[in-house]
Amino acid sequence: MSGTVAVVGGGIIGLAVAWRLQQGGADVVVLDDGEPGAWHVAAGMLAPGAEAAHEEPHLAELLARSNERWPAFAAELGLVGYDDTGTLSVAMTADDLAEAARVWTRQQLPLLRPSELREREPVLSTRVRAGVYAPGEGQVDPRRVVAALRERLAGRIVTKRVDDLSEVDAETVVVAAGCGTAALTGLPVRPVKGQVLRLRGEPGLVRHVLEAVVDGRHVYVVPRADGEIVVGASQEERTDRTVTAGGVHELLRAALELVPDLAECELVETTVGHRPGTPDNAPLLGRIDDRTVVAAGHFRNGVLLAPITAELITGLVLGGDADPLLDHFAPGRF
Amino acid sequence: MSGTVAVVGGGIIGLAVAWRLQQGGADVVVLDDGEPGAWHVAAGMLAPGAEAAHEEPHLAELLARSNERWPAFAAELGLVGYDDTGTLSVAMTADDLAEAARVWTRQQLPLLRPSELREREPVLSTRVRAGVYAPGEGQVDPRRVVAALRERLAGRIVTKRVDDLSEVDAETVVVAAGCGTAALTGLPVRPVKGQVLRLRGEPGLVRHVLEAVVDGRHVYVVPRADGEIVVGASQEERTDRTVTAGGVHELLRAALELVPDLAECELVETTVGHRPGTPDNAPLLGRIDDRTVVAAGHFRNGVLLAPITAELITGLVLGGDADPLLDHFAPGRF
Numbered sequence: 001m002s003g004t005v006a007v008v009g010g011g012i013i014g015l016a017v018a019w020r021l022q023q024g025g026a027d028v029v030v031l032d033d034g035e036p037g038a039w040h041v042a043a044g045m046l047a048p049g050a051e052a053a054h055e056e057p058h059l060a061e062l063l064a065r066s067n068e069r070w071p072a073f074a075a076e077l078g079l080v081g082y083d084d085t086g087t088l089s090v091a092m093t094a095d096d097l098a099e100a101a102r103v104w105t106r107q108q109l110p111l112l113r114p115s116e117l118r119e120r121e122p123v124l125s126t127r128v129r130a131g132v133y134a135p136g137e138g139q140v141d142p143r144r145v146v147a148a149l150r151e152r153l154a155g156r157i158v159t160k161r162v163d164d165l166s167e168v169d170a171e172t173v174v175v176a177a178g179c180g181t182a183a184l185t186g187l188p189v190r191p192v193k194g195q196v197l198r199l200r201g202e203p204g205l206v207r208h209v210l211e212a213v214v215d216g217r218h219v220y221v222v223p224r225a226d227g228e229i230v231v232g233a234s235q236e237e238r239t240d241r242t243v244t245a246g247g248v249h250e251l252l253r254a255a256l257e258l259v260p261d262l263a264e265c266e267l268v269e270t271t272v273g274h275r276p277g278t279p280d281n282a283p284l285l286g287r288i289d290d291r292t293v294v295a296a297g298h299f300r301n302g303v304l305l306a307p308i309t310a311e312l313i314t315g316l317v318l319g320g321d322a323d324p325l326l327d328h329f330a331p332g333r334f
Numbered sequence: 335m336s337g338t339v340a341v342v343g344g345g346i347i348g349l350a351v352a353w354r355l356q357q358g359g360a361d362v363v364v365l366d367d368g369e370p371g372a373w374h375v376a377a378g379m380l381a382p383g384a385e386a387a388h389e390e391p392h393l394a395e396l397l398a399r400s401n402e403r404w405p406a407f408a409a410e411l412g413l414v415g416y417d418d419t420g421t422l423s424v425a426m427t428a429d430d431l432a433e434a435a436r437v438w439t440r441q442q443l444p445l446l447r448p449s450e451l452r453e454r455e456p457v458l459s460t461r462v463r464a465g466v467y468a469p470g471e472g473q474v475d476p477r478r479v480v481a482a483l484r485e486r487l488a489g490r491i492v493t494k495r496v497d498d499l500s501e502v503d504a505e506t507v508v509v510a511a512g513c514g515t516a517a518l519t520g521l522p523v524r525p526v527k528g529q530v531l532r533l534r535g536e537p538g539l540v541r542h543v544l545e546a547v548v549d550g551r552h553v554y555v556v557p558r559a560d561g562e563i564v565v566g567a568s569q570e571e572r573t574d575r576t577v578t579a580g581g582v583h584e585l586l587r588a589a590l591e592l593v594p595d596l597a598e599c600e601l602v603e604t605t606v607g608h609r610p611g612t613p614d615n616a617p618l619l620g621r622i623d624d625r626t627v628v629a630a631g632h633f634r635n636g637v638l639l640a641p642i643t644a645e646l647i648t649g650l651v652l653g654g655d656a657d658p659l660l661d662h663f664a665p666g667r668f
Contacts, residue, residue: 199579245533245586246597252583263580270601 003027005317006170008162008184011037012142012302013295014176015149015157016310021174022153024318030153031168033161037178038302039142041196041273043222043230045209046070046304047087047137049107058328059282063301065325066308067136073307074140077148081141081224087209088121090131092257096213097129104132121208123259128212139209139222142303165292172317174293178276181296187284187331189297191239191274195247196232197255201265203227212258219254221262229265231255235275243270275299284331285312286322293317294331337361339651340504342496342518345371346476346636347629348510349483350644355508356487358652364487365502367495371512372636373476375530375607377556377564379543380404380638381421381471383441392662393616397635399659400642401470407641408474411482415475415558421543422455424465426591430547431463438466455542457593462546473543473556476637499626506651508627512610515630521618521665523631525573525608529581530566531589535599537561546592553588555596563599565589569609577604609633618665619646620656627651628665 007018010032021028048063074082089104091097104111109132117131118124150157165173165184175181179191206223213219222230234247248270256263278284278297283305287293295313298305312323341352344366355362382397408416423438425431438445443466451465452458484491499507499518509515513525540557547553556564568581582604590597612618612631617639621627629647632639646657 197579242600244597245531245599245601246590248601249583249586249590249597252579253587256580256583263578263583265579266576267579267582267604270604 004170005172005174006031006168007174007176009177010157011178012039012146012306013298013309015146015153016306017174017176017295017313019149019152020310020314021317024314026318028156030157031160031162032157034159038273038275039146041194041271042142042303043220043232044140044142044303045220045222046139049134049137056282062308062325063304066305069307077145080144080148084138085208086133086135087137087211088117088131088133089211090117090128092127092129092214100213109134123206123261125258125260140303141224173291174295174313176295178296179274185288185294188279188334189276192277193236193238194233194273194275195243196230196271197251198269199229199231199262199265200227200268201229205261206259210258214254214257217250217254219251221255221259241272243272279334283329285309285329286326286331288331338504339506339508340365340502341508341510343511344491345512346373346480346640347632347643349480349487350640351508351510351629351647353483353486354644354648355651358648360652362490364491365494365496366491368493372607372609373480375528375605376476376637377554377566378474378476378637379554379556380473383468383471390616396642396659397638400639403641411479414478414482418472419542420467420469421471421545422451422465422467423545424451424462426461426463426548429550434547443468457540457595459592459594474637475558507625508629508647510629512630513608519622519628522613522668523610526611527570527572528567528607528609529577530564530605531585532603533563533565533596533599534561534602535563539595540593544592548588548591551584551588553585555589555593575606577606613668617663619663620660620665622665
C-alpha cells in the first residue's frame with residue numbers, strides 16, 4: 001500500500017507516534033493486539049532526573065527534551081492528569097540517604113531537613129531522614145493519555161496481532177511493540193517485570209509525587225487528583241504475569257513506612273506489567289531497513305519519552321531528516 | 335402457611351439447618367438475599383480448641399461436639415475439602431510464646447521444638463520458636479460446603495431479602511441471618527470485620543493448617559489440596575467492606591514471616607467479611623417466641639458449629655425437645 005504508515009503496537013509510544021504522523025499528514029494505521037501494555041500499569045512519573053540519566057548524557061538530554069514537551073502535549077490531549085506539583089525524593093535510613101544523596105548531588109538540589117519535608121508533605125513518616133524537592137518533575141495519568149490518543153486516532157486503530165512484519169502491508173512500518181519488538185525485529189528488548197498497586201484514599205491526602213529509598217528498597221507513591229494513589233514498583237528480570245504475595249508485601253511495607261496513613265486506604269488493584277529493557281536501558285529509535293523504523297525499548301521511561309519519541313520518529317518518517325540526537329539511540333548499536 | 339419452616343439466611347448455618355430440617359421431613363424454604371456471607375471469606379478451620387472455649391466450658395462442649403460430627407457431615411456432602419491432617423500452632427518470639435503457651439497448656443498438648451516443628455512442616459521459618467501439634471483440628475472448604483448444601487436444597491432456596499419477619503409466611507421461622515439477625519430480631523449481633531487473602535502455590539507446599547502468633551499478631555495459613563492457601567484474618571470492630579492497604583500488609587507480613595516461601599505464591603484474592611459477634615461471642619440458639627427460632631451469632635466458629643447447630647435446631651423445631659446444652663445459648667441471655 002503506497003504512501004501509508006503502519007505502526008505496530010498501540011501502547012503509549014505507538015499511539016503518540018501515530019498521532020503525530022497523522023497530524024503531519026500521513027495515512028496512518030495502528031495495529032495492536034488488544035493486550036494492555038506497560039502504560040496500563042505505569043504510574044506516569046515524569047522524572048527526567050532519573051538516576052540512569054546522570055551516567056548517560058544523551059539519554060539525559062532526551063529525557064529533558066521530552067519533559068519540556070509534556071505540558072503542551074498534555075494540553076493538546078485535554079490535560080490527561082498532567083500535574084507539575086513536583087516530586088519529593090526522600091530517604092529513610094543513613095544507608096538510604098547515602099544511596100539517594102549520590103543522585104541528589106548530581107541533580108544539584110538543596111537537601112531538605114525532615115521538618116521542611118513534612119511542611120511540604122505532612123503525611124510523611126517521622127522516620128524520614130532527608131530529601132529533596134524536584135520542582136521540574138511531575139506526573140501524568142498514562143491510562144488517560146492512552147484513552148485520549150485512541151480518541152484522536154479513532155478509526156485508525158485495528159485490533160490485530162502481528163507475528164511477522166512481512167504480514168504488514170504499508171510503505172513504512174514503525175515498530176513500537178514494547179517487549180514484543182524483540183520477536184518482530186531480533187533487537188535485544190527484554191521484559192522487566194514490575195508489580196504496581198493502586199490504592200484509593202481521600203483526594204489530597206498525599207500532595208506530591210513521592211520517590212523514596214526505604215530500608216534499601218526503592219518505592220514511589222503517585223497521588224492523583226481523584227484520590228487514586230499508585231504505588232510501585234518491583235523490578236524483576238522475569239517474564240511471568242503473576243502478582244505475588246512477596247511483591248505486594250514489599251511494596252506495601254515500603255509505602256506504609258513512608259506514609260503511615262496509607263494503611264487506611266483501600267487496596268483497589270494489584271497489577272503486573274513488563275518494561276521493555278535494552279542492554280543499556282536506553283530506547284531504540286531509528287531505521288533498521290528501508291521500510292522499517294523502530295521506536296521501542298523505553299524501559300522505565302516510556303510515558304516520559306512519548307512526546308519526544310513521537311516528534312523524532314515523525315520527523316524521520318515524514319521528513320527523512322534524522323535529528324542528530326537519534327544517532328545515540330540507533331537500534332543497531334549493540 | 336401451615337406446617338412449613340422458613341429459614342431466613344442462606345449462609346452455612348441457614349443451609350445446614352434447612353438441610354437437616356428437610357431430611358427430618360419438614361417442608362422447608364430458605365430465603366436468602368443473594369449476598370455472600372461470612373462463609374465466603376472464612377478459611378474453614380475446624381479448631382475446637384480455640385482460646386475462647388477454655389473460658390467457656392459450654393461453648394467448649396458445643397465446639398467439641400460439632401467437631402466430632404464434621405467427618406460424617408462432610409462425607410454426606412461429598413467431602414467438600416474436609417482434611418484432618420491437623421493444625422500446627424506456633425509462636426515466633428518470646429512474647430508470642432508467652433501468649434500462645436497459655437492456650438497450649440490448657441489444651442495439654444506437648445510443646446515441640448523448632449526442629450520437630452520443621453520436620454512436620456519444612457517450610458516454617460527458622461525464626462519459629464516453639465509450637466504444638468493439634469491432631470484433632472482440621473479444615474473444610476466453606477465455599478464447597480455451601481455449594482454442596484445448595485445442591486441438596488435445590489428448588490428450596492428463594493432469592494429474597496427479608497426486612498421484617500412479619501413478611502415471612504410460614505408456621506415456623508428460623509432466623510440464621512448472621513449479622514443481619516440484629517435488624518430482624520433486635521438481638522445483639524454485631525459485625526466484626528475480617529480481611530482474608532487467598533494465595534495460590536504448588537499443592538503440598540504447606541502441609542498443615544498453621545495458626546501462629548507472629549510479633550504479636552495472630553495469623554492463620556490454611557492450605558487446600560488444590561494449591562489454594564487462605565491467609566487470615568484481621569479482626570476489626572468495623573462495618574465497612576473495604577480491603578485496606580494496612581490490612582493486607584499486616585496479613586502478608588505475618589504470613590511471610592511464618593512461611594517465607596509464600597512470597598513466590600500468587601496473590602489471587604483479597605476479601606472482606608463480617609463475623610456475627612455477640613456480647614460473649616457465643617452463638618444465639620433457641621426460641622425467641624412461639625413462631626421464631628434463632629441460630630445466629632456464631633462469630634468465628636460458624637463453619638465449625640454448622641453440624642451441631644443444624645442438629646440442635648432441627649431437634650427443637652421438629653421434635654420440640656430442646657437439648658439441655660441449648661440453655662446456655664439462649665438468645666435472651668443478655
